[in-house]
Amino acid sequence: MRSEGIEPNAIVYNPIIDALGEAGKFKEALGMMEHFLVLESGPTISTYNSLVKGYCKAGDLVGASKILKMMISRGCVPTPTTYNYFFRYFSKFGKIEEGMNLYTKMIESGYTPDRLTFHLLLKMLCDEGRLDLAVQVSKEMRSRGLDMDLATSTMLIHLLCNLHKFKEAFAEFEDMIRRGLVPQYLTFQRMNDELRKQGMTEMAHKLCNMMSSVPHSTNLPNTYVRERDASHARRKSIIQKAEAMSDLLKTCSDPRELAKYRSSPENVVSRANQLVEDIKRKANIQ
Template sequence: MIDLLGKSREFDSAWSLLLNHLKKKNDDDDDNGVHSIVSVDTFAILIRRYARAGMPFPAIRVFEFAQSLGSNCVCVSNSDLFEILLDSLCKEGHVRIASGYVVRRKELDCKWIPSVRVYNIVLNGWFRSRKLKNAERLWNDMRKENVAPTVVTYGTLVEGYCRMRRVERAMELVTEMRKEGIEPNAVVFNPIVDALAEAGKFKEAMGMLERFSILESGPTVSTYNSLVKGFCKAKDLVGASKVLKMMIWRGFTPTSTTYNYFFRYFAKFGKIEEGMNLYTKIIQSGYVPDRLTYHLLIKMLCEHERLELVVQVSKEMRATGFDLDLATSTMLVHLLCKLHRFEEACVEFEDMIRRGITPQYLTYRKLTENLKKSGMAVMAQKLSVQMSSLPHSTNLPDTYREGGDRSRELRSSIIKKAQAMSDILKTSKDPRELSKLRNSSQNPVASANQLVEDIRRKFSRSSTIAETSDHP
């Protein structure tokens, strides 16, 4: 109940409920009743809800209130709840407040030294906020206070440096932790492999994989997935395929994430035959694709107008328990309209409504316009009635325009206006005109039109004045 009230931001009601239970406990000597209701979890829930609501200071007050109760009133471990408080604040972006609260606690109690878990939480918070200097300062404080780092600490540091594209420093940390007798594991190695592959340093990434392979913990599926992702982003399908074969040979089963990196590559570069070949192979091997796999395939096939394959994949998608969602149904309707198969488009449109999916207004407009042009006004009216019964937005994209390819026309118009502006600005010496464009609330084309017209008018006026002065 506290969680539900906090989720709806009914914090006053949540406090009333909490205080009532505490009051009952104080009035009743039976500890077995309320003791299990108001626990550390109760306060943890309230702290997290305050943090998610962007209210860090009330979250801190919850911790201090729980701390003031003491163990006689409620089962609260102050150290655990303190870590929950810091974790909640850091995850919601309040790392500076969390760090300040740690400093304040140290000032109030000179003998108190933060635990390694506290340091790990705040370190992770600084790296997530991309505050490298703050993270490094905290790491130095940790070393000065002789708090022994753990593999989680080094994993946090390595992942943070990799996220900041400082992979060389991350690799130095692996050497440091080994000197301290801490054996690296997947938490440490995976971010390095991922960062090296992301940067296209495949030789170093493969070398790190081999170093990782001789350890007892060894690489994980995520390690191989990082390499597959990197090769696919680098357009190196051969390299990605080699990693996939290595992965299978070493006893790892590829996941949907593994295969979807391949399908993203095929969809991006229109490799239909390769994509369908891989899809057929994984189906034959007994693998069941996930929704994203089907989405990527249907997107690729729709873009290349391969309707027969779209229908085939859609049927197989339904057979595996995935119904077409808004995105896939929309792509199918648009493809059918493009191929002038309006009756089938209407069937799919009505099926979307039957399944409880509200079609996009753009899809509705395109379909009804095509139906009217094709002499199918009755069907267009039927769809209009169905659409009017559904709550939907009637906003259209700025690039949409009836009866034409607005996006191509818009690009052409912007290029023409830009050229006209360039020609006129060569003779204009008034930079204030550009600031007018920058501050304008008009759309880009209207702003360009207005700017060109203003400059042309001023230029024309200045030319007239010059001619007049030449002929007194």
């Protein structure tokens, strides 16, 4: 290029540095950065973000932090995208303390989080069951003019249900409908099931009315169907074992015989039935 009188610029360097960072070849990427630094145009925000992304993807937060300090020292202001690479790592590995510390520093330094920032923080907090912090972050999100979207509202509702805070989950569900968001059918189905299990039938009825008031799909993920089938099979198996053991206790008065079946609960049905048949045969012989 130089032989043709064309000086390399960001359009040339940025894709190369991005590819090297993605591949974890940081020595080569930093070498390209050094060449870029001597040019009049110099690295751009995209250049630094590519390196931050690469280091975070590789789990090297020290390297990513060095790039962050480098860009600030050179007068390049980090964007929410820059910080979101860190938050993506923290969310993936449940690093709550590190994530919240960075979020606090980001706010104190005058940087503005975007919708993705809050999404990543809420995902991390909901996955780790930290309702207190999740509610705090959701309030801060709203205070900055960013309404909870379908993904963040869904995560919060599922967390509330997992913690048996059904009234709060119902209020969030109701707020989604009010804001024009259609909850996923899976979210509705799980809430409806849980409310009925808890005997909260009036609330379940209101939930059904709300869901029927908006157009929605009734498809459920295959995993949810399999989970329900597996749960039904487990309950059926437990009932069968209980009934078999009840029959066993009615017909057998020898504690030594009963002790044989205590150690093998998976075979209790067949063994109990066999013992009942043995007792019947003995009775007929006598």
